[in-house]
Amino acid sequence: MSILDMTAVELAAAIKNKEVTVKEATEAVLDQIEKSESTYHCYVTVDKEGALRKAEEVQKKIDAGELTGPLAGVPVAIKDNMCTEGLLTTCSSRILGNFVPTFSAEAVINLEKAGAVILGKTNMDEFAMGSTTETSAFGETKNPWNPEHVPGGSSGGSAAAVAARECFYALGSDTGGSIRQPASFCGVVGLKPTYGTVSRYGLIAYGSSLDQIGPLCKDVTDCATIMEVIASHDLKDSTSVERDDTDFTSALVDDVKGMKIGIPRDYFGEGLDPEVKAAVLKAAEVLKEKGAIVEEFDLSLVEYAIPTYYTIAAAEASSNLERFDGIKYGYRTEEYNGLHNMYKKSRSEGFGPEVKRRIMLGSFVLSSGYYDAYYLKALRVKALIKKAFDEAFAKYDVILGPVAPTTAPKLGESLSDPIKMYLGDIYTISINLAGLPGLSMPCGTDSKGLPIGVQLIGDCFKEKNLIRAAFTYEKARGAFGRKEEN
Amino acid sequence: MVNIISDETIEYVGILAKLELSDEEKEQAKKDMGSMLDYIDKLGELDTTGVEPMSHVFPVHNVFREDVVTNTDDRENILKNAPEEKDGMFVVPRTFE
Numbered sequence: 001m002s003i004l005d006m007t008a009v010e011l012a013a014a015i016k017n018k019e020v021t022v023k024e025a026t027e028a029v030l031d032q033i034e035k036s037e038s039t040y041h042c043y044v045t046v047d048k049e050g051a052l053r054k055a056e057e058v059q060k061k062i063d064a065g066e067l068t069g070p071l072a073g074v075p076v077a078i079k080d081n082m083c084t085e086g087l088l089t090t091c092s093s094r095i096l097g098n099f100v101p102t103f104s105a106e107a108v109i110n111l112e113k114a115g116a117v118i119l120g121k122t123n124m125d126e127f128a129m130g131s132t133t134e135t136s137a138f139g140e141t142k143n144p145w146n147p148e149h150v151p152g153g154s155s156g157g158s159a160a161a162v163a164a165r166e167c168f169y170a171l172g173s174d175t176g177g178s179i180r181q182p183a184s185f186c187g188v189v190g191l192k193p194t195y196g197t198v199s200r201y202g203l204i205a206y207g208s209s210l211d212q213i214g215p216l217c218k219d220v221t222d223c224a225t226i227m228e229v230i231a232s233h234d235l236k237d238s239t240s241v242e243r244d245d246t247d248f249t250s251a252l253v254d255d256v257k258g259m260k261i262g263i264p265r266d267y268f269g270e271g272l273d274p275e276v277k278a279a280v281l282k283a284a285e286v287l288k289e290k291g292a293i294v295e296e297f298d299l300s301l302v303e304y305a306i307p308t309y310y311t312i313a314a315a316e317a318s319s320n321l322e323r324f325d326g327i328k329y330g331y332r333t334e335e336y337n338g339l340h341n342m343y344k345k346s347r348s349e350g351f352g353p354e355v356k357r358r359i360m361l362g363s364f365v366l367s368s369g370y371y372d373a374y375y376l377k378a379l380r381v382k383a384l385i386k387k388a389f390d391e392a393f394a395k396y397d398v399i400l401g402p403v404a405p406t407t408a409p410k411l412g413e414s415l416s417d418p419i420k421m422y423l424g425d426i427y428t429i430s431i432n433l434a435g436l437p438g439l440s441m442p443c444g445t446d447s448k449g450l451p452i453g454v455q456l457i458g459d460c461f462k463e464k465n466l467i468r469a470a471f472t473y474e475k476a477r478g479a480f481g482r483k484e485e486n
Numbered sequence: 487m488v489n490i491i492s493d494e495t496i497e498y499v500g501i502l503a504k505l506e507l508s509d510e511e512k513e514q515a516k517k518d519m520g521s522m523l524d525y526i527d528k529l530g531e532l533d534t535t536g537v538e539p540m541s542h543v544f545p546v547h548n549v550f551r552e553d554v555v556t557n558t559d560d561r562e563n564i565l566k567n568a569p570e571e572k573d574g575m576f577v578v579p580r581t582f583e
Contacts, residue, residue, distance in 0.1 A: 102563045195543055209542065238549040239542070307526040318503060325504070327576055332569035339579045344506040356505055357518050363503040364495075364519060365526075374526060379539030381529050386543060418518060419525055435543030460543070 003028040004165040008074045008222045011168055015062060015073040022062065022073035025168075026055040026117055029075045033119070033166045040142045040151075042161035044080045045088045046120035051075060054117045061115065070225050070249075072115030077167035079158050080121035081128055082108055082213065083202040087118070091204050092136035093126045095324050095331045095350030105202025106237070107171060107213045107230045114229045119167050122157030126352045127321065128178055128206045130154050131424050132414045135354040140411060143186060145450055145482055149408040152182030158216045159186035163482060169217040169226055173203055175210045176309055177403070177428025180440035183216055184403035184453025187442045187480060189223045189470070190216045194460045195435035196241030197227075199234035205320040207313035208239075210432040220441065220470045224248040227463065243461065251464035256472045257291030259465070262396035264299035267427055273406045279444035279452040280402045286476045287400070287469060297395070301388050304381055305430035306422055310358075311365050311378035312433070317355075318362025324350065357418065386434045393459035398469050402427050403440045403453035431457055439466040441473070442480045451480075489523035491516040 003025055006014065014020040030048055037043060055075075061067040078084060081091045083101035090096045104112070112118070125135040133141045133156025141156045143149040144164040151160040155172030159182035162170055172179040174192035183190025191214045198213040205211060215226035228249055233242040263284055268277055288294040326332035326346030333349055336342035351359070365374035392399060404424055414421045431438040436457055443454040454473075456466045496512050496519075507515060561574060570577035 099567055102560050102567075103557075235549075235551050239546065241544065241546075301532075304529060304532060307528050310522065311526055311529075322504070326569055327578055328564075329567035330569070336579065339581045340504075341506075342579050343504045347504055348506045351505075353511075353514075356503075356507070356511070357515070359503045359505065360496075360499050360515055361519055361522055364499045364523075367499065367502055374523075376539045377529050377534065378526075379541055380534035380537040381532055383537050383540035384532065384534065386540060419521060 004032055006168070007218045008168045009070055009225050011074050012071050022055040022059040022117065023052070025073065026051050026075050029119060029165070029167060036164050036166060039147055040144055040160050040164050040166070041139055042122055042141055042157045042164060042166050043077070043120045044090055044092060044123050044138050044157070047087055047118065050087065051117050051119050058115045058117055067115040069114045069229070071111070071229055073117065074168050075117040075119045076111060077119050077122045077158060077161045077170040078108060079124055079155050079170070079172050081124060081173055081204045082171060083204070084108055084118065084121065087121065089121060089204070090138070091127050092124045092138055093351065093355070094137045095347070097137070097331060099329050103202060106199035106232065106234045108202065110230050110232055111171070122155070122161055122170060124157055125154035125354070127204070127317070127355050128154040128173060128175055129317070129354050129358055131177070131181060131421055132409070133157060134411065134415055135352055137352055142411070143408050145187060145408070146448070149410055149450060150185065150414065152185035152408060154178040155216060156182045159183050159188055159190065162186065162188045162216050162218060169215060169222055171213055171230070172216045173211055173213050174432065175207045175313060176432050177425045179214045179216060180428050180438055180453070180455060181404050181425070183440040185408035185451065187451030187482060188216055188218060189220055190214065190440045191223050191227060191463070191466070192431065192438045193227065193231065193463060194241070194437045196239050197231045197243065199232060199237040199240050201234055201236040207316040208320060209316060210313060220467060220474050221252055223439070224252055224467045245461065245464070248463060248467055251467040252471045253468050254472050254475045255291070256287055256469055259292045259398065259469060260396045261287060261292045261294045261398045261400050261469070262392055263294060263296045263400055264302070265296050266299050266302040267401035271405050271423070272402060273446070275446040276402050276406060276452050280400070280454050283443040283454040283473060284400050287473055290472050290476060292469070297392065299388055299392055301385050302426065302430065305385060305433060306426060308378045308381045308385065309425070309429045309433060310361070310422060311374055312382065314358045314362035315366050315375050316362070318359045318366060321355070321359055382433050385430050389434045389436060397458070397462070397465045399457040401455050401457070403455040404428070407446045407448065407450035407452055427455060435460055437463045437466055439470050441470055443477065487520045487524055488527065489520045491520045
């Protein structure tokens with residue numbers, strides 16, 4: 001087996017058994033980046049020297065028996081909205097085009113403690129606002145299954161890097177589907193954990209009440225293993241939750257007998273591509289054959305999730321992005337007339353159109369006279385959406401549905417009509433509003449040869465149900481991957 | 487479009503958002519915001535009387551910790567990111583005459 005075909009857990013085991021060195025693995029993946037990056041453009045920054053230096057350090061610690069974990073020595077890619085000490089962190093925005101953090105995100109520190117080798121920073125929609133990675137200020141990423149198509153977004157670079165074997169796994173972030181949707185479009189596994197499970201410290205905020213960091217990886221075993229490493233209670237993130245059930249790998253069990261799985265009818269209505277629908281329902285059938293109790297139900301309120309989300313996310317974004325003012329870091333305009341003009345010009349030149357659109361909308365819905373009608377209304381509907389999920393989870397262990405209404409669209413087709421693009425988030429977005437965990441994994445390909453994803457949604461803190469169902473399905477489904485040309 | 491955004495509104499929101507939009511961007515912003523608000527108005531179909539706004543999904547409260555300094559002085563590196571610095575400080579444009 002080629003090194004690049006290994007999963008993260010397989011590679012770490014091979015390193016432990018001295019079949020592969022950390023340096024060999026790092027060089028292999030750097031070679032792959034060199035070969036295919038000009039086609040896919042998964043990365044904003046590749047830190048070749050840093051990775052090779054780290055590989056040697058990690059190898060020494062493994063040899064000395066100081067690093068024994070299941071990810072020790074495995075090269076990883078980090079989405080470019082997570083701070084990495086000494087390594088450029090741009091959020092794919094011109095306004096942070098030269099920003100070098102003086103500290104690392106807690107999730108990144110957790111990975112490094114586990115012996116990760118950081119390869120670089122992956123491309124994304126600017127400030128994670130977008131569903132295609134086309135709003136990046138540094139060029140679009142292409143889908144490794146077909147470079148004429150988008151990889152999804154906003155964690156498109158991370159998903160594409162895993163699919164193109166330009167890393168062994170990656171971190172992404174998910175505010176409205178930004179891990180699960182690109183995972184689906186690129187045929188990899190992605191998990192958005194329960195809100196508060198992974199520290200947001202060092203994650204450049206978009207919608208703070210919705211943002212969560214999670215893994216993008218090759219299979220469910222990697223997913224559970226990475227989660228076990230990155231989940232932590234962090235005093236530096238006041239919304240971090242203390243959990244004593246983060247032994248996610250204990251849920252890698254090939255058995256769903258008696259598990260109750262609900263299929264929301266309202267996730268299979270108008271707008272869903274028939275090929276996606278068929279593949280997702282087939283995955284449900286597989287779990288039924290394995291002993292799960294599968295039934296349909298009405299979730300309700302599905303069509304209200306998108307307007308609720310865009311109100312709340314835009315409001316939080318307008319507030320969070322106020323810090324980019326051209327003073328302490330980032331871009332400052334060349335010519336200006338006084339302080340306020342400097343703020344305005346720096347921001348106007350530094351932010352791209354989608355970011356400005358959301359800042360404007362957010363500023364409006366928070367403004368005096370509109371705050372109650374828009375922002376508080378959205379928070380009230382959020383409470384109703386949460387209640388609808390509470391009722392569903394009183395009956396079911398897992399909710400199963402599609403990740404996105406279609407497979408990956410072609411490049412250049414999405415940005416012209418924002419609302420149409422936002423509609424693509426319909427199945428992922430309410431999960432963030434309700435703080436729930438959601439897992440995306442491949443369940444087939446369409447007639448164009450593009451991957452289709454199935455989404456498993458759990459109640460808060462019930463990632464283990466998702467992992468068990470996903471692991472069981474994966475065993476029944478068998479291997480899933482892109483045919484490599486080389 | 488039901489929500490017609492006036493020039494004054496765009497001007498005002500631009501001030502709140504600290505964004506200086508070109509005339510072309512302003513026209514686009516009027517269109518975009520109008521159609522987004524039309525879409526968001528859908529929430530008006532739901533009766534939310536008596537429903538408390540939910541800002542956080544879990545019943546969490548303020549989190550307190552002791553005010554203890556744990557980081558070290560990193561001024562030099564922090565200032566490296568500043569567009570302009572002088573004598574270990576950030577330089578800002580003159581704010582009053």
